[in-house]
Amino acid sequence: MMPTIPATNGHDSWSNPGPGRAINVSLDRAAVESLCVKHQTKISAIETLPKGGTRVVMMNGDDAEAMRRVFGNKILTGTVTREHWARVVR
Template identity: 45%
Template sequence: MSRALNLSLPEEQVVATCLKHGVSISAIEPLQSGGTHLVCTTSEGAEEIRLEFENHIIDGVVKRFPFFRAGGPW
């Protein structure tokens, strides 16, 4: 199971929900088309976020920035 998710939600909401559920973030970045690309540290954490945001998962290919360096820590 992939640890990466593309969500149609703002980064602040994704980070807050990860903190609430104790899911650690490996990487996070904004998407060019809007939304957030999230990589969880564990596949179990990613599955928990998938269940929490099942109606906000972006299916298919998304356009990401060529290079993005996040500010962290989360």
């Protein structure tokens, strides 16, 4: 019999941190970068989505929350398709 693991994995204070730092938007990469500069938020990672739009990961939750307000209705909801990448070792 498998042990029962609580939904919070026993760490109530940090297991459900709320919205993440990643945001998918229907804007192109240049527009996202420009808005982040304008609003003085820092980008951790950014990638162009294959079907249009951009995925941006902010450095911290405060920056992510600020940019969610800026992006507004440009935020993509639901699942988005991302490019598969592989590290090539030679």
